[in-house]
Amino acid sequence: METVHGTMRQHDLVRPVQGRVLGGVCAGLGRRFGIDPWPARLLFALILLAIPGTQILAYPILWILMPAETAPKLAEPKLAEPEPTLTSV
Numbered sequence: 001m002e003t004v005h006g007t008m009r010q011h012d013l014v015r016p017v018q019g020r021v022l023g024g025v026c027a028g029l030g031r032r033f034g035i036d037p038w039p040a041r042l043l044f045a046l047i048l049l050a051i052p053g054t055q056i057l058a059y060p061i062l063w064i065l066m067p068a069e070t071a072p073k074l075a076e077p078k079l080a081e082p083e084p085t086l087t088s089v
Helices: 002-010 025-032 037-050 054-065
Strands: none
Touching: 002 054, 025 037, 025 054, 037 054
16 A cells, blocks of 8 residues: 555645545645646536546545645754753862
8 A cells, every 4th residue: 555655645646634625635636737626626526427426436545545645744843952050169
């Protein structure tokens, strides 16, 4: 399964973290092909009406196969190191 996810990541086919409605499949496909998520969802629904049944199987399969986009890791705040204290001898 990791090779499938790796291949899809290479082709920029990932389910985005933001902009998901259900699983992020249409948003990911829209991003990959350079269109906004809503027109991609509309196109997906129109294809569902034209060819019934195929998308009902395709969506869950893509949901499983498309890896989720990893959220960019925020830089963790560096804790201030205590300053060395001078000891009198």
